[in-house]
Amino acid sequence: MQEALKQKHKLRLLVLHKLxxxxxxxxxxxxxxxxxxxxxxxxxxxxxxxxxxxxxxxxLVEVRRVVMGLPGMVRIKHKGIVEVESAFAKPDEATSNFMPVNMLYVNQMIGSAIQQGTSSSVQTLTSKVNVGERESLAEFVEFATNILESNKSDSDLWRELKSEVETLRAQSNSPNPKRSIIKDGLSSLGRLCEGAASGAIGAQLATYIPSLLAIFG
Structure with missing residues (x-):
């Protein structure tokens, strides 16, 4: 029980520290x-x-979610910053949310744990679509497909919407999905959803597109 709790604390602190x-x-x-x-x-x-x-x-954090899958966007709050800095400034002492760092990282080098993230490190991490992002896209594609099938039409707009969703489906199924193609597809879908012509379909899809664009942007 103690070891399981320790692992939970360790992962929570890791996530907060990386954020x-x-x-x-x-x-x-x-x-x-x-x-x-x-x-x-x-x-x-x-x-x-x-x-x-x-x-x-x-x-400690604020979360913006997409349909399902991984959290879409996460922001650290002031309270979260205080927790991280307190945890590593006094590694022998527990914080209000975490066991002492030296207890969580026994015989491990934690080094200079508190350091500024860099834009280059973020760019490296975002270059390839990861499993969680692909799952979020696949879930949105299925959601969009169900919406389209429930509101089937012979209109040009419906066919355009369907085409963009199928483009996104192809990327979600690809062994090497392209972030740029996904972003362009979502942007095109978003433009099609604007205005009264898209009706109920556009209103429902438009709710999720900004969060997905934030992920793949």
Whole structure:
């Protein structure tokens, strides 16, 4: 029981620490959820989501979610910054949310744990579409397909919407999806959803497109 709790604390602190780094400890900057997941290394996706849920529940981060899958965007709050800096400034002492760092990282080098994230590190992480991002896209494609099939039409607009969704489907199924193609497809879909002509279809799809663009932008 103690070891299981320790591992939970360790992952939660890791997620918060990586968010601190990637955001440059800026409380106004949102970080791509897929990028944050990848920065945490070979962690289980379910455990990662649970860790983010915990941090959100404790008021340490703010989360913007897409349909399902990984959190879309995550922002560290002032309280979260205080937790990270306190944890590593006094590694022998527990914080209000975490066990002492030296207890969590026994016989491990934690080095200079508090450091500013750089734009180059973010660019490296975002170059390839990761598993979590692909799952978020696939879930949106299925959602969009169901909406389109429920509102089937012979109109040119419906066919254009269907075409863009199929382009996104092809990328979600590709062994090497292209971020630029996904972004262009989402942008085109967003433009098609604008205005009264798209009706109920556009209104429902448009709700999720901005969050997805934030992930793949």
């Amino acid at each position: 601190y780094e990637l955001s440059g400890s800026d409380v106004h900057k949102f970080v791509n959820g897929g990028v944050l997941f990848q920065a945490c290394g070979d962690e289980d996706e379910g455990a990662f989501k649970s860790a983010v849920d915990y941090l959100e529940g404790q008021g």
